Amino acid sequence: QQIIQVINPNTSAAMTHTIAQAARAVAAPETTIVAVCPSQGVPSIEGHFDEAVAAIGVLEQIKAGREQGVSGHVIACFGDPGLLAARELASGPVVGIAEASMHMATLVATRFSIVTTLPRTVIIARHLLRQYGFEHHCSAVHAIDLPVLTLEDGSGLAQEKVRERCIQAMQQDGSGAIVLGCGGMSNLAQTLTRELGIPVIDGVSAAVKMVESLVALGLSTSKHGDLDYPVQKNLSGQFQHLN
Numbered sequence: 001q002q003i004i005q006v007i008n009p010n011t012s013a014a015m016t017h018t019i020a021q022a023a024r025a026v027a028a029p030e031t032t033i034v035a036v037c038p039s040q041g042v043p044s045i046e047g048h049f050d051e052a053v054a055a056i057g058v059l060e061q062i063k064a065g066r067e068q069g070v071s072g073h074v075i076a077c078f079g080d081p082g083l084l085a086a087r088e089l090a091s092g093p094v095v096g097i098a099e100a101s102m103h104m105a106t107l108v109a110t111r112f113s114i115v116t117t118l119p120r121t122v123i124i125a126r127h128l129l130r131q132y133g134f135e136h137h138c139s140a141v142h143a144i145d146l147p148v149l150t151l152e153d154g155s156g157l158a159q160e161k162v163r164e165r166c167i168q169a170m171q172q173d174g175s176g177a178i179v180l181g182c183g184g185m186s187n188l189a190q191t192l193t194r195e196l197g198i199p200v201i202d203g204v205s206a207a208v209k210m211v212e213s214l215v216a217l218g219l220s221t222s223k224h225g226d227l228d229y230p231v232q233k234n235l236s237g238q239f240q241h242l243n
């Protein structure tokens with residue numbers, strides 16, 4: 001038995017539920033998924049400011065998960081907010097859904113496209129492509145030009161826009177695979193893969209399987225070097241609970 005903590009870095013309960021369902025759909029029988037989100041923070045993450053605010057909530061959840069003895073962690077926001085800080089704090093493996101989906105895409109295609117939400121978060125995907133070394137694998141990054149939480153408004157409009165953008169990407173980009181660039185899109189991958197006949201990759205499920213693989217291989221975050229536990233010091237005020 002193992003527990004994988006899946007953290008939705010935004011405070012939307014509906015999106016946390018969507019993410020939890022996608023994680024549980026692929027988790028191995030011996031894996032228990034514990035899905036959480038910060039008690040305070042941003043309802044959705046749509047830029048650099050939101051990511052900075054959300055990162056504190058991610059670290060709080062990582063600390064709680066480590067104290068509960070979880071085997072590993074998933075950061076279920078396409079910006080992978082707080083990823084390296086989370087790796088310092090965690091003892092088990094920490095995988096972000098952006099890096100997980102990008103890695104998976106490179107295993108099934110020579111080029112992939114990304115479909116995300118707002119035009120302004122396209123730059124965040126581009127920063128991650130450079131940081132992870134996948135720039136030359138990614139043909140294009142598209143936005144549905146709708147706010148993140150429209151994915152949870154029940155209208156189906158955002159989901160239809162994702163489908164349209166995926167079809168456009170398939171026809172125009174010369175990509176062999178498509179990466180869904182939002183945790184809130186995690187329930188669309190299987191249907192779109194079947195309908196479009198192209199691997200459409202969700203980062204939540206990819207990250208869950210990567211954490212399971214790392215645990216199975218006995219691999220956890222290296223504490224030799226820059227991902228060692230944070231230097232001990234007295235955090236003050238509202239950050240005391242992170243000590």
Ligand SMILES: O=C(O)C[C@H]1NC(=O)NC1=O
Pocket residue numbers: 010043044045046047076077078079116117118121148181182183184
């Ligand atoms: O950047 C985005 O569009 C997606 C990102 N924002 C969010 O609140 N969850 C996410 O996965």
